[in-house]
Amino acid sequence: xxxxxxxxxxxxxxxxxxxxxxxxxxxxxxxxxxxxxxxxxxxxxxxxxxxxxxxxxxxxxxxxxxxxxxxxxxxxxxxxxxxxxxxxxxxxxxxxxxxxxxxxxxxxxxxxxxxxxxxxxxxxxxxxxxxxxxxxxxxxxxxxxxxxxxxxxxxxxxxxxxxxxxxxxxxxxxxxxxxxxxxxxxxxxxxxxxxxxxxxxxxxxxx
Numbered sequence: 501x502x503x504x505x506x507x508x509x510x511x512x513x514x515x516x517x518x519x520x521x522x523x524x525x526x527x528x529x530x531x532x533x534x535x536x537x538x539x540x541x542x543x544x545x546x547x548x549x550x551x552x553x554x555x556x557x558x559x560x561x562x563x564x565x566x567x568x569x570x571x572x573x574x575x576x577x578x579x580x581x582x583x584x585x586x587x588x589x590x591x592x593x594x595x596x597x598x599x600x601x602x603x604x605x606x607x608x609x610x611x612x613x614x615x616x617x618x619x620x621x622x623x624x625x626x627x628x629x630x631x632x633x634x635x636x637x638x639x640x641x642x643x644x645x646x647x648x649x650x651x652x653x654x655x656x657x658x659x660x661x662x663x664x665x666x667x668x669x670x671x672x673x674x675x676x677x678x679x680x681x682x683x684x685x686x687x688x689x690x691x692x693x694x695x696x697x698x699x700x701x702x703x704x705x706x707x
Contacts, residue, residue: 505531506539513548518561519571521579522549552576552622573609573625586615587637588629595649599670601663612636639685641678643670644694648686656689668697676702
């Protein structure tokens with residue numbers, strides 16, 4: 501007996517752990533666009549899925565006290581990037597928060613990408629994907645890339661000893677070859693900081 505497209509979509513969803521995000525394209529092998537759209541509507545109506553934004557659905561984790569638990573904007577952005585086979589880099593306040601240079605959770609997050617430009621509103625939060633040059637996406641180190649973006653957001657005049665101490669601490673977990681490589685792609689003043697921190701980290705290892 502062949503299951504209907506709706507049953508196949510339902511079964512595919514519930515085989516996953518709660519908290520997973522789904523997109524209509526995840527079910528393109530099951531049925532037509534109309535059948536998928538209709539099924540997702542029914543699953544949202546029946547409280548199996550929650551629609552976070554146009555074309556983005558959540559199979560939610562349920563807390564007995566707080567109800568549905570939602571993914572972070574970072575998790576949503578990374579899921580969209582995987583779907584689109586695109587690279588993304590968090591910028592501005594998102595980079596600062598990820599490096600713990602600020603405790604303020606950003607409500608509006610911008611990612612540089614080689615994918616399509618788009619803006620997504622999820623509740624009170626906004627995610628913006630901003631196309632950029634290949635050079636800005638050519639960095640190798642996950643941490644050193646964040647550091648470049650965080651420093652760009654702060655500006656040279658706002659980089660004090662406290663910031664440098666924090667950046668040195670996080671960069672200890674980055675491959676030094678990545679730091680050296682990424683410094684060559686950064687603005688001149690940021691390159692100087694990266695190279696100085698890299699040398700300081702290496703000196704500490706030799707001490």
